[in-house]
Amino acid sequence: MHLSPDEVVFWQYGAFKLSATIxxxxxxxxxxxxxxxxxxxxxxxxxxxxxxxxxxxxxxxSIATQIEEVGIANPRRYLSFLGTLFLxxxxxxLCTIIPGYEPPTGSLSTTAALALCVFIAIPMFGIEERxxxxxxxxxxxxxxxxxxxxxxxEASRTLALAVRLFGNMMSGAMIIGILLSIxxxxxxxxxxxxxxxxxxxxxxxxxxxxxxxxxxxxxTTKRKPDLGGND
Numbered sequence: 001m002h003l004s005p006d007e008v009v010f011w012q013y014g015a016f017k018l019s020a021t022i023x024x025x026x027x028x029x030x031x032x033x034x035x036x037x038x039x040x041x042x043x044x045x046x047x048x049x050x051x052x053x054x055x056x057x058x059x060x061x062s063i064a065t066q067i068e069e070v071g072i073a074n075p076r077r078y079l080s081f082l083g084t085l086f087l088x089x090x091x092x093x094l095c096t097i098i099p100g101y102e103p104p105t106g107s108l109s110t111t112a113a114l115a116l117c118v119f120i121a122i123p124m125f126g127i128e129e130r131x132x133x134x135x136x137x138x139x140x141x142x143x144x145x146x147x148x149x150x151x152x153x154e155a156s157r158t159l160a161l162a163v164r165l166f167g168n169m170m171s172g173a174m175i176i177g178i179l180l181s182i183x184x185x186x187x188x189x190x191x192x193x194x195x196x197x198x199x200x201x202x203x204x205x206x207x208x209x210x211x212x213x214x215x216x217x218x219x220t221t222k223r224k225p226d227l228g229g230n231d
Contacts, residue, residue, distance in 0.1 A: 004170065005102040006109065021107040028092055028104065032084070070208065071215035078214055081121055085114065086207040089165070093199020103199070105169040108162065115162035118210045119154070126217030135217065161209060168202050 008020035043053050063083060067075035092103040104110040126135040139150045 004107045005104055006107050008102065020102055021104045021110055024092075024102065025104040025110060028088060028095070032087055032091065066208075067211050070211040071219065072211060073218075078125065078211070082207050082211055082214075085117070085210055086203050088114070089203035089206055090200055093169070093196055093203065096195060096199070103169055105165060105199075105202075108166045111166040111169075112162040114165065114206070115158045118161060118213065119158040121210075122154075122213050122217045125214050129218035138217070157213065161206065165202055165206055168198065 005020035005024060009017050010020065010023060011018040039056070042050070043056075044050070049057075060079070063086075064075040064079055067078060067082060072078060089105055092105045095101050096103055105114075123135060126138070129135075130138075140147050
């Protein structure tokens with residue numbers, strides 16, 4: 001049993017290591033790219049659509065509605081980013097049914113990279129929606145005294161995203177590994193199914209938290225109409 005897929009090294013040359021984290025991460029990305037290509041290859045813009053396309057549109061619409069309920073005004077703009085985060089974490093968990101596979105999300109380096117993506121995306125979306133000046137102004141609201149606290153908040157929530165996902169995924173894998181060594185086979189199978197459910201929940205939580213942070217960065221204050229008229 002390994003505490004992290006980083007401990008599994010497939011190839012090494014000097015200081016360069018090809019660990020299971022790298023192999024499985026790139027494997028998952030290739031799987032998502034090929035899978036998305038195969039799933040969407042027969043989509044049509046005609047009035048007559050297949051049941052499969054209708055099913056996909058229902059899923060996409062539901063995800064967009066969920067993002068909008070978080071507080072994002074134009075969910076379609078952020079659907080690709082947030083959806084990709086969810087799919088990566090979810091598929092990484094679902095693949096644990098494959099013998100010998102260890103989810104790359106069980107490595108702190110992977111979860112830190114995912115959290116870093118969110119950390120970079122937040123100001124990008126914020127500047128795109130509010131402009132550079134409008135976004136930077138949020139760091140000194142409601143008063144300039146809040147500047148250091150807002151900066152610390154940006155860093156701490158990124159760290160929290162990485163550590164939360166890493167801790168939950170690693171602990172689940174460790175529990176299953178321990179149970180496999182001390183209990184009959186049927187009980188670890190049940191725990192594996194529970195681990196799949198936990199992985200899906202973690203994918204949902206990670207994506208929703210990212211959506212909440214993006215919503216806070218892109219929220220704009222609309223001016224109220226002047227009902228009194230001009231004198």
